[in-house]
Amino acid sequence: MARIPNATIEQIKARADILEVVSEVVQLRQRGRNYFGLCPFHEEKTPSFSVNPSMGIFHCFGCGKGGNAITFIMEYEKIDYIEALKRLADRYHIRIDWEETGEDREQGEIALLYELHDLAMNLYHQQIFSEKGKSALDYLIQRGFSREIIKQFKIGFATDDWENLFRKVDAAKFSPGVLEKSGLFVRKEGTLFYDRFRNRIIFPIHNLAGRVVAFGGRTMDANPEASGAKYINSAETPIYFKSGILYGLFYSKDQIQRFGAAVIVEGYTDFLRMYTSGIQNVAAGSGTALTFHHAKALKRFTSQTVLCYDGDEAGQNATERAGFILMKEGLDVKAISLPQEDDPDSYLRTHSVTDFNLLYKNAPDFITFYINRHQSELTSPASKTLFLEKIVAELIEIRNPVTRELIVQQVADRLRLSEELINSQIRFVQRQKAAYGTSSSKPDTVEEKTIQLKSPVEKAEYELIKLILTDNPPLGEIVTAYLKPEQFSHAILKKIYSRIVARLDDTKSIQPASLFDDEWTEQEKFYLSRLLFEAEHLKEESADIDLQRTAKDCIVVVLAAETEQQIKQLRERIKVAEKAKEDTEKLIIELSNLRRKRKEIEHLFTAIAE
Ligand SMILES: [Zn+2]
Known part of the structure; x- marks a missing residue:
């Protein structure tokens, strides 16, 4: 067991600047000696998350989260203390000379959860190349995913067995509490569990540090309802913050940074197809709709995003929702519309990368996509008004005034309305909201979590x-x-x-x-x-x-x-x-x-x- 020398820990702590660390993910504005921003730990419209650089600490008046630079990284990235120190050491170019301690340090719960996920990943991966996994392997190969791809992304197979994984777990090491928290099992009774993932192809989900923190499991059943659902995914756990992790981002983050843009797809196989076809600046929502946490995660690497969801109605509706979320986080958004019968995976199986690149190059910005999609509805003044109301409801949540102004210009242009009209509509809705006390223009009315003192x-x-x-x-x-x-x-x-x-x-x-x-x-x-x-x-x-x-x-x-x-x-x-x-x-x-x-x-x- 190696550990970080105390002197190095002190050096890292001394160097860690709370303002720098937090600013990477939260937009902060100075007010007096403190800085305020929107809390990354709970959803809010009025900033109640505050940082005090002179004390080196943060505190959210809304949800009560608080700590120093290290605890911030631990909570935000869902990583343990040592990982957080490593992250900071990297950031500030502090060299860590690991000390060998000989004895095994008592393992924390987080470390055990990581270990359990590694164990599960290795077992599943091994099994896909075994006799029992043959049907899964054939299924993937038939769909054009080679053995190399399966190996690279550690894709696996959970057999049709209630205790496939449970039997492999060392009960002396992993307590029932840890097993339950891992989300990999369902508790039957007492210390008995059964596996959550059965008879499914398993896609390991990595966090940004490259640790496996969750799995997505896909059935091979032609009729998915027969086996529960097409996909099942890990539940949230102490190491897996569902709405903050994008599938594949660990692999693609450097390419996204280099390329200056991220393509966002919906599914695991969409990601794999794109990535292995050479379109490597790609990430996928892992089993959940895109959230503002995902947007924040992407923002660390790029400000340009291109949505590429399924071509059908559901996919296009999801594109609309995701587009507004990304825009509200201040990201530039474009949207690719695939043919109705395609998803990115199937599209790239039947088209060349050049074809895709053409779609990519010609992808309209999100507002154009949005208006195009609704163009046919905008026939009467009444339908136009209705549409304007809908779009204004989204626009008022865009915090960056410059971005908002640009979008207003665009909307005005497309709908043949004056910018002034749209702006007055925005002000009207804002006033209305303020009257109901939910406005984002009143920075001092924060929903405060209070400390209850009885006597x-x-x-x-x-x-x-x-x-x-x-x-x-x-x-x-x-x-x-x-x-x-x-x-x-x-x-x-x-x-x-x-x-x-x-x-x-x-x-x-x-x-x-x-x-x-x-x-x-x-x-x-x-x-x-x-x-x-x-x-x-x-x-x-x-x-x-x-x-x-x-x-x-x-x-x-x-x-x-x-x-x-x-x-x-x-x-x-x-x-x-x-x-x-x-x-x-x-x-x-x-x-x-x-x-x-x-x-x-x-x-x-x-x-x-x-
Ligand atoms: Zn908060």
Whole structure:
């Protein structure tokens, strides 16, 4: 087992710039000390995703995601810590000299899921060349996919057996929990599972790092309904973010970058046919309709896209939906219309690459494609109005004003309407939306995920952590002098506070980004990143003297509540003792001590302050 030396990890962390890392996938706009953009982790129209470069952290006020540059890459790319470090090292040209450790590091769940997928891929791939896989192999070869292609893309075959894969899995290594999460099995009962993929040709789906994270399984049944569905695909898992991964993009990303454009197709075989025919700047939606996450993934490599879906009605409808999604993400879109009976796979089997290139070269831009497709409906003023409403509903979601303006010009031209008319229609719809509170033109009304604090004590605890996180040393000293972590009542706040105390003991300062290097749950990261952002805000807004005053007030609240709790418990004990006719004298002395203590707490800081 090799590991990255600590010094290198430190070097990577020091170099990792949250703003650079996030900017690659999120368009950020500066507002004060923070940057805001649309959250890549949840769907939203108003930016609530924020990055603070000086703290080196991000936080989404909408969904609560938070962390540093490394956790951002881990979450966004669905990769583990080591992979994320490697990615950053690559990016900043930091050399990693792997250290041999000898002993096997305990494997995390993510690593196990990857391993399970490798195991499955190898088994399926092996089987397609076995006796049992003969029909699958014949099927593919008959459709023009050679053995070389099958080997290159690790295409496989899952036999018609309920436990084909399950039997091969080492139960000592992969817990039932991991098996269930992998999405490769269906739990029968207890520790018994059966295979999800049976009697299907298997297409492994890679993430951008080249790891197999999911599979698509195709039936060879001429009547697909008889065997469930033509395709079944892996469900979402901790390593597979369905709407973010395009099939084949791992293979084609360099070609897409080199070529400056990506052809987007629908199916696995469409991709394979294109790629192996020499049209290598291609990627396929893997079993789902195109989403804005897919668009974002593509945007890392190119801004030009060409949709090439099935020629039939369904395919052309899907082209419309995908086109608007890509456009809204700021990508240029063209659309190829294949003959009605063709998909890219069948087209390239019956036509030459030159034929295809001609279609490609002459592909209209998406708006032209869209209007052409509806041209015949636009016969009356009423139908024109209806069409305009439909297109305006899409246009208002295009955020880039330049892109939108260009499209408005185009639409006006094609429909023989004035640009002003279309623009006024856009403004009208925007106003209407604003009236219903769903406008994208109101950046300050964000659907906020809120932290629920039940009691004044919890609120005080929250406030105290926030105050310490302003990284104003006297505040940290005051709070830690009076409160130990175990005196906190809120479980998450207690954990956060204890980590902070440990850090202050250690280094005397809080480095916000490095706080996220610890193990935290999703909910804890939500609290921590929210606290850090609020602390930053507080620091700007308030004078030090006020912050100290607040800290003292909050300490009193927490201590008083603790003492109050002790008094309550003691009263109970006295009651019980009295009932049992036991001696209560000691308890009563204790009670009066506690009462005195509570009084003292109330005046804890008055002598100092006044
Ligand atoms: Zn979010």
